[in-house]
Amino acid sequence: MIEVSELTRRYGRHTAVDQVSFHLDAGEVVGLLGPNGAGKTTIMRILAGFLPATSAARLEVCGHDVLRDSLKVRESIGYLPESVPLYRDMRVQEMLDFHGRLHRMGRSDRQRRSAEVLDRVGVSDRSRQLVGTLSRGLRQRVGLAVALLPEPPVLILDEPTSGLDPLQRREVRSLVRELSDEHTVLVSSHILAEIESMCSRVLVMAEGHLIADGTREQLEQQLGGSAGVRLEAYVGLDPEAAVELLKSLPGVTAVALGERLGIHHGFVIEGEGDLREDVGALAAQEGWALRELSSQKRSLEDVFAQLVSGNVADISASKENAPAATMEPTDNDGLLQLQPDSGFNASAKAPPAKKMIYSLNPFDQGTSRELGAPMEIEDPTGNAESDEPGDPS
Amino acid sequence: MRGTLVIYRRELAGLFLTPLGWLLLALALFANGLFLYLVLPYTGGDVGSSLRGALGGGTLFWALMVFLPPLLAMRMMAEESRSGTLEYLLTAPVSDSAVVVGKFLAATTFLALIWSVVPLYGLLFQLQGSPPDWGAVFATWLGAVLTSGLFVSLGLLAATSTNTPLLAAFLAFAACLGWILVPSFGGQLLNSLDAFVGTGDLGGLLVQTLRSSLQAMDVLRHFHFSWRMGVIDTAEVVFFCSWPCLFLFATVRMLEGRRWRV
Amino acid sequence: MSRSKSVGKIxxxxxxxxxVLAGALALSAVLAINWLAARPGVRQRFDLTATGSASVDASTRGVLVALPGEVHIDVFFRPEPAPFERVAQDVQTxxxxxxxxxxxxxxxxxxxxRHNMLDAVGIERRKLELRIRGLENCLIVSHLAPAEADRDPNLPEGVPIREVVPLFGRHALAALDPGNPDKNAYRAPAIMSFDGEKAILAAMLKVTQGRAPLICFSRGHGEGDAFELNGDPAGFGRLESILTxxxxRTERWSGTENGDLPEDCSVLAILEPRTPFSDLETRSIEKxxxxxxxxxxxxxTDPGLLVASGLDxxxxxxxxxxxxxxxxxxKRDAATTAPVVGGPQVAYVQALPDDMGAHPITGPYKDAAQPLRVPAAHGLRVARQPRLGLAQAVVRSPRRAPGSWVDEPPFNWIPDDHENQKAQDLVIAWSRGFAAEAGAEVTEATRADGVVRENRIVFLGSGAMLQDSILGDPRMGPFNExxxxxxxxxxTDREYRVSISSKDPAIQRAPAETVTRVVQVALWYLPLSCVLMGVLVSFLRRRGGPERAPSGQLGSGQDSQGSEA
Structure with a gap:
């Protein structure tokens, strides 16, 4: 349904999208994931015909060339920009009517469809209200209704959950999941969990490059494959010596010393294979008082956080030799230093490491700093949701 | 074409379903009424010349002509671009030209409605037993509408060049005002230059050419010596239609250009 | 990936x-189409005014199209002092x-x-060129005749012939009613009639035709005086001023005092002579x-005088x-529509277009379907046709039923049996070849300057047609002018013909109470109703869905929960 090949878009000297290629099959729900400024919105705008591409080998939606057959493409796309642009002085019903007219829908068609879509997004009781007086969440839903009205085969939703409260997010997510039955959906977000909950396939963008494409598992393989062991123990007074000892183990590539917790020290040992047995053996041999010994996979979140903090080159490099699963942990100190905390929380609760880290998402922290206001409400959001949305594992 | 109509309907509805449109209308009507109030005793109750004076005779008319189109253009272009609805429109299945022409027609219709109040005054006079010269009133009204179209298209062009509504309004205002003032002031400047250049030499020739080209662009003059006299002149029809076409064409190009520059 | 499909690689x-190219092309296309549309052949003007006030007469157009050379019009308009500033501005506009x-x-x-009155240098220069000392609020029409033959010998060489058309006054752009400044009987100054077209055209004709044709009014035989404007209604002062x-140019001529007619005299007008001409005079006329x-x-007009004049x-x-x-x-009485016979008003004949011949003099009347006033006219008859050419009836007595008659003295203004009911000619005109004396044939006369001229004679059965009582009376309207x-x-062979315009000089003025009422509606009711509409619309629009919660945020939260369930 969507065919993009070697798409490049420059703003002056700055290259926003650089040689990106991907394609979507009919019925697919694909997430476009990436930090702000990664080029997600640009790609979507180009696909929707709002921006022209600087160059592209192939750019097609539903078999129509985006540049040459722009009107046909626009007819077959339901595009919802991030700002949800709706005419504030129109009633919801009028807005839908207007959109229907633009799409050359007949009167009866418009009436039938607008009742349907309003019902679908759950705002049928608001059809006479002015768009300008709607709350952000309702507006988002009306925007979705507008995009859905002409039954477009392709839906392009730019950050459909931004600025919503947790309940609203959850609803939008479930709505998008439902849409996959009838539409091909390209949805963007900078929140991994959201994308995961909506899409089967994720495209990861960073600084204009497409750095990963696939299901969650594939992505983990591609991006975050390296495993590690977390050790928390009383190792005596000289933790540096313990680090040396740990390093000497076979297969260990790096050992990081965490902060001191009472008399205990935290370590993260990285290497090939499952190192827990070796580390356990070493602890037994050295007589360390073990408090925790857990296997720790480098999660997608970690990798993504790294993207946000701007280490694209590393990720890209790691992507290239992903099977080798070797990572230099030295550059993600910030991440590691936070981990002991999460460890505490996590140990009290269920073991899934991924979840624990998500709950105190360092990446969220990172983004919230960059994003400003809208993200601030996401911190509690993340916490609240961590229990519920259920990793679709 | 259909798209143009849809946009046209929506823009008109946008004007008349908000208090702003009615407020503008009220202000314009008040200004027109004020003009009538001032000019009727002045002409000794001369119905014909008062009515035609209300359309193009006074400063008030031209002030409205300079102020209203930029306001409408700002509302239709810059504000929309700022609030993001322009992105919505430009990704809807309508061509850019349909969007521009629809907006142009809507704004011109709004102004035409304002000028239609003058034939309404005529009707009032007729009911009171002093019928005006309807042919002349109609020609003048048509001229006023076409002139509005000219200024609206100019305003749209100016407003499309920027995202900031206020700047857009200011640019459009400056463009409209310039279109009116430059020919007359330029003409006066050239007149005063006459004293320094001979009639036959190169300078004189240059001044002559400049003067005649300025005259050819003088909207006031064009309006005054055809429409306001009660005459439909094909040359004036061409003038008042071709320039808006050019400006609309440029606006569409500009809109396309924005996509490249954004 | 084929490079050929690459888009936007430019x-x-x-x-x-x-x-830029597209813009330039579009701009030049617009300029070209504007230029083309303004070409004289392409340009079409449709005057929608009821009175045709926005276009010039056909006759004026004829003169303008056939101007013999460049005619300059210098506009020296400036504001008039109060209380005339408004009327002056009106006339200037x-x-x-x-x-x-x-x-x-x-x-x-x-x-x-158009001269900028602040541009003193330019005005001084132009004044020097035109040989003018002072300036009033006026137009100056000037023309530099190329051929010296046509020039007035009084004017120095290289100086254009010029004619001043003032704002108000004699032969001016408009006739002014100065009003009454007296507080008790105040009347604002007003324009009585706007004569711009006529005045400018006359000035143009004057400056382009070299020396103006001279008309001599004969006198000394009891003719009505053409140079006394305020005198007797039977005079011809108004005619003279119309002609100037x-x-x-107009002059008096008396055979006994002046001898032969002046060399440059074009037309001799003998209006209502009461005594016979002397032999000397007759010879002068024949010459x-x-x-x-x-x-x-x-x-x-008076039959007694006609008989007494012995001019048969x-x-x-x-x-x-x-x-x-x-x-x-x-005639029929206007009020009762009963026939009026037996009063002198039956002698006041209106010649309708049907009664007029297809002659250049009356052609415009036929075109405009306007009547002509022919009061107290004697019947004329062509007794003898000239050898060459044809005497033509220009105006005939009305032939519509029940028919006109010639009332013989003593007048009872009732058609008697014996009275001639046959159609009479009222105005006759000849051109070419008139024999002044039986046998003496003069077909084409050669004047001293070598210009071949033919005779033209117009005989009016009624001198009253041109009298002040008809031409000078505003109630009569512009019928005979x-x-x-x-x-x-x-x-005088001038190609210029006045066409009768249907222009109604009367300005539609609304009475004061109408003005007050309309202004009230325009100034208050209309804007106020718009404001009310605005309020109404905003109120109606604000009333959104029936169960709109006062706080949007709260409402949406509850709502979303509701729909989730």
Missing amino acids: SRAGIWFQV RTSELLEVMKLEAGDQLKIT ADGF FMAGGGRLVLAAP LFYESFGVEITPGIVCEP PFARNLFNWA
Whole structure:
């Protein structure tokens, strides 16, 4: 349904999208994931015909060339920009009517469809209200209704959950999941969990490059494959010596010393294979008082956080030799230093490491700093949701 | 074409379903009424010349002509671009030209409605037993509408060049005002230059050419010596239609250009 | 990946070039189409005004199209002092509009210069060129005649012939009613009539035709005086002023005092003579006619005077017989529609277009379907046709039922049995070949300057047609003025003919109470109703869905939960 090949878009000297290629099959729900400024919105705008591409080998939606057959493409796309642009002085019903007219829908068609879509997004009781007086969440839903009205085969939703409260997010997510039955959906977000909950396939963008494409598992393989062991123990007074000892183990590539917790020290040992047995053996041999010994996979979140903090080159490099699963942990100190905390929380609760880290998402922290206001409400959001949305594992 | 109509309907509805449109209308009507109030005793109750004076005779008319189109253009272009609805429109299945022409027609219709109040005054006079010269009133009204179209298209062009509504309004205002003032002031400047250049030499020739080209662009003059006299002149029809076409064409190009520059 | 499908690979400069090129092309297309549309052949004007006030007369157009050379019009308009500032401005505006229309008709032959009254240097220079000392609020029409032959010998070489058209006054752009400044009987100054077209045209004719044709009014035989404006209603002062405004020169001529007619005399007007001409005078007239002279003759209205004048033979020498009776037509009373017979008003004949011949003098009346006033006219009859050419009836007595009659003295204004009910000619005109004396054939006369001229004679059965009582009475309307002008224009070979415009000079003025009412509606009711509509619309629009929660945020939260469940 969507065919993009070697798409490049420059703003002056700055290259926003650089040689990106991907394609979507009919019925697919694909997430476009990436930090702000990664080029997600640009790609979507180009696909929707709002921006022209600087160059592209192939750019097609539903078999129509985006540049040459722009009107046909626009007819077959339901595009919802991030700002949800709706005419504030129109009633919801009028807005839908207007959109229907633009799409050359007949009167009866418009009436039938607008009742349907309003019902679908759950705002049928608001059809006479002015768009300008709607709350952000309702507006988002009306925007979705507008995009859905002409039954477009392709839906392009730019950050459909931004600025919503947790309940609203959850609803939008479930709505998008439902849409996959009838539409091909390209949805963007900078929140991994959201994308995961909506899409089967994720495209990861960073600084204009497409750095990963696939299901969650594939992505983990591609991006975050390296495993590690977390050790928390009383190792005596000289933790540096313990680090040396740990390093000497076979297969260990790096050992990081965490902060001191009472008399205990935290370590993260990285290497090939499952190192827990070796580390356990070493602890037994050295007589360390073990408090925790857990296997720790480098999660997608970690990798993504790294993207946000701007280490694209590393990720890209790691992507290239992903099977080798070797990572230099030295550059993600910030991440590691936070981990002991999460460890505490996590140990009290269920073991899934991924979840624990998500709950105190360092990446969220990172983004919230960059994003400003809208993200601030996401911190509690993340916490609240961590229990519920259920990793679709 | 259909798209143009849809946009046209929506823009008109946008004007008349908000208090702003009615407020503008009220202000314009008040200004027109004020003009009538001032000019009727002045002409000794001369119905014909008062009515035609209300359309193009006074400063008030031209002030409205300079102020209203930029306001409408700002509302239709810059504000929309700022609030993001322009992105919505430009990704809807309508061509850019349909969007521009629809907006142009809507704004011109709004102004035409304002000028239609003058034939309404005529009707009032007729009911009171002093019928005006309807042919002349109609020609003048048509001229006023076409002139509005000219200024609206100019305003749209100016407003499309920027995202900031206020700047857009200011640019459009400056463009409209310039279109009116430059020919007359330029003409006066050239007149005063006459004293320094001979009639036959190169300078004189240059001044002559400049003067005649300025005259050819003088909207006031064009309006005054055809429409306001009660005459439909094909040359004036061409003038008042071709320039808006050019400006609309440029606006569409500009809109396309924005996509490249954004 | 094939490069051929690459989109938007054009460089930025290329795009800009394209854009600029397209813009330039569009701009030049617009300029070209505007230029083309303004070409005289392409341009079409449709005057929608009821009175045709936005276009010039066909006759004016004829003159403008055939201007013999460049005519300059210098506009020296400036504000008048109070209380005339408004009327002056009005006249100036209308004159500007008129000049613009004239310019469209005349094309490049007409040069209009609007002088900025602040530009003292330019004005001084132009004044020097035109040899003018002082300036009033006026137009100056000037023309530099190329051929010296046509020039007035009094003017130095290289100086254009010029004519001043003032704002108000005699032969001016408008007639002014100065109003009454007295507080008790205050009346604001007003324009009585706007005569711009006529005044400018006359000035143009004057400056382009070299020396104006001279009309001599004979005197010494009890003719009505043409040089006394305020005197007797039977005088011809108004006629004289109309003719001077039209660009003629006028003089008195008396055979006994002046001898032969002046060399440059074009037309001799003998209006209502009461005594016979002496032999000397007759010889002078014959000599004048033999030189290709033009004659306008009008018999005295009073039948007694006509009989007493003893000019029958004189008239007969031109081949005309004249009845002493008066041509009458039945009239109906305006109020009762009963026929009025037996009062002198039946002698007040209205000649309708059907009664007019297809002659240049009356052609415009036929075109405009306007009547002509022919009061107290004697019937004329062509007794003898000239050898060459044809005497033509220009105006005939009305032939519609129940028919006109010639009332013979003593007058009872009732058609008697014996009275002649046959159609009579009221005005007769000849052109070419008139024999002044039986046997002496003068076909084409050669004047001293070598210009071949033919005779033209117009015989009026009623001198009253041109009297002040008809031409000078505003209640009579402009019915006979075009006739008078055309008469002399035809007689002098001038191609210019006055057409009868249907322009209604009356301005529609609304009474004060109407003005008050309309202004009330316009100033208050209409804007206020708009404001009310705005309030109403905003109120109606604000009333959104029936169960809209007061706080949007809260409402949406609850709502979303509800829909989730």
